[in-house]
Amino acid sequence: YELTQPPSASVSPGQTASITCSGDKLGDKYVCWYQQKPGQSPVLVIYQDRKRPSGIPERFSGSNSGNTATLTISGTQAMDEADYYCQAWDSSTVVFGGGTKLTVL
């Protein structure tokens, strides 16, 4: 099973960033999203498609339908510049997307 993400995305500060993750019938699975900044461990920002762990800002949201899951960051801040990875379970194994480098410029 494969999850496909665009390698890069860019957004201006204060605008909305959207990062997609595609997979066969992905809408039938739960998707998580992770943020990773250089030299740091990943951080869970969305789980079960749209739920935010405690401490994650409300500007992070998620959706999942059909073959595509989307991470949306509203009012993007400079601190949101990072790599973002989607992840799902498939047949008792875990799959990560290839990651999207988000640039805030």
Next chain:
Amino acid sequence: EVQLVESGGDLVQAGGSLRLSCEASGFTFNNYWMHWVRQAPGMGLVWVSHINSDGTSTSYADSVKGRFTISRDNARNTLYLQMNSLRAEDTAVYYCAREDVDWSAAMMTTFYNGMDVWGQGTTVTVSS
């Protein structure tokens, strides 16, 4: 403080073996599924293996199946990854991570809640 601390990473020759450890603290270890995830230099996250809360169920990525073994000691709050027949392509930072997984008998559904705590990683370098 909830924490995962990996250790055991080293420089090893191709064909060699290594055992990684991940010590958990600040939470009830035997309530959580655990994962190993690796990241080669400059590359993305790649899932390696998982083990359920009591150690009775495991799974592996195809790339490590038959070479790596995941295990846990709930009495010691420690997760392990035994790595044999190492290859140059196994070179990576190895992270352990926990995941809260719920089974609903009423809905006959497993609810995965994401890897919400990660260690700082331990570096494995395999020289060819």
